[in-house]
Amino acid sequence: MSWRLPDPGPVPPGWVRVDCHLHTVHSGDAVSTVEQIAQRVAAERIDVVCVTDHHSLDGAWEAVARDIGARVVVGEEIRTRAGEVIGLFLTERIPYVLPLPEVARRIRDQRGVIYAPHPLDPNRTSLGAEGLRELHEHGALDVVEVCNAKISDPDHNEAAADFAARCGIPAAAGSDAHDPPGIGAAYLHMPDFDGPTDFLEKLPEARIWGEYRDHVGWQPGRSS
Template structure:
């Protein structure tokens, strides 16, 4: 994957700035169905309408945000596939399932979670694999044990404070010949449409993997304060009983 580093706070340009045969896909986004996110379903739909950046919504232990977002987006563009996704908390760290058919419960081992993802005909993505500041990142020894069962490695996570750890993830994926993803890991509305891959249109797991071959990614690092703001969001939502997410 070719990474194109952008600076500044601007989101993606207008739809006219892109090739019509390519799709802009931010491959790691959280909606308000994640306790630490305040990205509404409306904001995800606006990102598609305004910037033509599709968000791969993978909430913590929930597919409901992706279901609601894609139901709305597919009303605008029926050719967009229904992508149900979830960032699943395993006993060994987080794994993302993409093109799920059912929600996967947290708390299983990484191996059991991968079994469930595969049973659904879905793809397994390992997010921020070498990130050391997240306690939820996949354990290094577990990663090495399961890597043959991983379909995609996240080679750039905008919220990773260490560029070297992103570089390590991308190099590891390239060494193993694994497809690479890039995502904003957006939890706040202004993080949307800032990081995305540009790939040919796809409609199922197989064609998504094919589309990532030789893809390019526009990347922008998130400000470190965003992670602290997410913690504030979580505390407020916990106190309020996790209110409306629409």
């Protein structure tokens, strides 16, 4: 199955393209080096990348130090007992397999953003409807990923979008790239921002674009 969203058009002045979810070799199941990310963000004209490796900030800090030609948001995709959640704008790594409320608290303690990746994809360790409701009911869900380029069935993205709309939670998009060809497969057009608070304030204005791009450089069946 393949899908592609309509092109949102040219980026207005003062707006940026943001890929909210991608991985480097530091994830363990990804093959993209920081040098390859630099090449791809130039080719795809991405302005901001959220580097969200599994249980590591090393790739994000390496990208910051490398100056890859795009602004880097330091993030981490964290496996909790309830499913995976992403922390954005982090300064410290968060351990995996902690209870979901504890992970949310640790992200909040760093003044980070709590982001639900591929939340209703049944083929991955997603939060699912129960985890989404738990975070939302405790006021600990900042962003729902409604366009993930590695989800083959667009119904799962649409279900996430419906949840976000019903609950009034900002929506986002990420390539979830684990290999260079995947980078830029989904992104936001949004007003430029400065830090996590400004990001959340401007996110409701974002336009979402994405298309399905399967993994090509790593073995399926591993954590993603």
